[in-house]
Amino acid sequence: MPKLLQGIITVIDVFYQYATQHGEYDMLNKAELKELLENEFHQILKNPNDPDTVDIILQSLDHDHNKKVDFMEYLLMIFKLVRAHNKIITLFHKEHGFISSGKKTFKCGL
Amino acid sequence: MPKLLQGIITVIDVFYQYATQHGEYDMLNKAELKELLENEFHQILKNPNDPDTVDIILQSLDHDHNKKVDFMEYLLMIFKLVRAHNKIITLFHKEHGFISSGKKTFKCGL
Numbered sequence: 001m002p003k004l005l006q007g008i009i010t011v012i013d014v015f016y017q018y019a020t021q022h023g024e025y026d027m028l029n030k031a032e033l034k035e036l037l038e039n040e041f042h043q044i045l046k047n048p049n050d051p052d053t054v055d056i057i058l059q060s061l062d063h064d065h066n067k068k069v070d071f072m073e074y075l076l077m078i079f080k081l082v083r084a085h086n087k088i089i090t091l092f093h094k095e096h097g098f099i100s101s102g103k104k105t106f107k108c109g110l
Numbered sequence: 111m112p113k114l115l116q117g118i119i120t121v122i123d124v125f126y127q128y129a130t131q132h133g134e135y136d137m138l139n140k141a142e143l144k145e146l147l148e149n150e151f152h153q154i155l156k157n158p159n160d161p162d163t164v165d166i167i168l169q170s171l172d173h174d175h176n177k178k179v180d181f182m183e184y185l186l187m188i189f190k191l192v193r194a195h196n197k198i199i200t201l202f203h204k205e206h207g208f209i210s211s212g213k214k215t216f217k218c219g220l
Contacts, residue, residue: 004124004150008192010117012199026200040114071196079189082118086181089122090136 014040015074028069033058124150125184138179143168 001009018036019028028036034054042048061073069077111119128146129138138146144164152158171183179187 002150002153003120004146005153007117007120007124008188008195010113010120011192012196014114014117016199025203036114040112043112043115071200072193075189075192075196078118079185082121082185083182085118086122086185089126090181093135 011075011078015071019071024068026071028074030054030058030067033061033069121185121188125181129181134178136181138184140164140168140177143171143179 014036015028016025018032019026021032021035023029034051037045037054037057038048045053047053057077058067058069061069061077063073063076064070124146125138126135128142129136131142131145133139144161147155147164147167148158155163157163167187168177168179171179171187173183173186174180
């Protein structure tokens with residue numbers, strides 16, 4: 001499978017991998033969100049195991065205030081993360097005068 | 111690396127893999143978009159090699175009408191694709207009375 005489709009499917013799969021653990025299959029409750037953050041974002045979150053971190057993130061994602069994160073709320077988080085990560089890449093390139101015509105092996109990394 | 115971060119990075123990497131081939135490193139021109147569509151979406155597009163397909167998609171993505179697709183325009187396409195794919199999954203589950211509590215191995219597939 002082409003890698004872009006694989007990446008897209010991974011983003012969807014991860015949501016359901018955690019959402020289907022307890023209760024509604026299409027919502028992340030607080031415990032499921034906590035597990036997702038601990039397992040998937042421990043490299044970028046300062047304190048992924050801190051209960052306050054989960055509360056703060058849940059509050060920021062939960063636009064309809066039902067104490068759960070639905071797929072669209074999750075997707076907005078991913079969207080913001082990708083945008084933020086791309087801004088860092090762009091800034092880095094501007095600061096380092098990156099010119100990349102013909103450079104096919106660009107990797108953003110982490 | 112956790113698979114969600116890997117998925118996110120793949121989405122970013124694929125954009126730059128094609129955007130850095132010619133001209134501006136942070137824009138997909140028509141030729142680069144054509145290559146991306148042919149290589150990455152041949153499984154889901156009806157006619158990925160049809161020149162009209164590229165024109166129609168470019169027109170629908172190019173919000174600022176500069177005949178190029180920048181990262182945010184690309185990201186909106188990914189966002190819409192993920193949302194559309196998730197709608198199909200949800201519909202499938204509703205039609206088949208899917209109840210998945212505790213089901214950790216959910217896969218959306220294609």
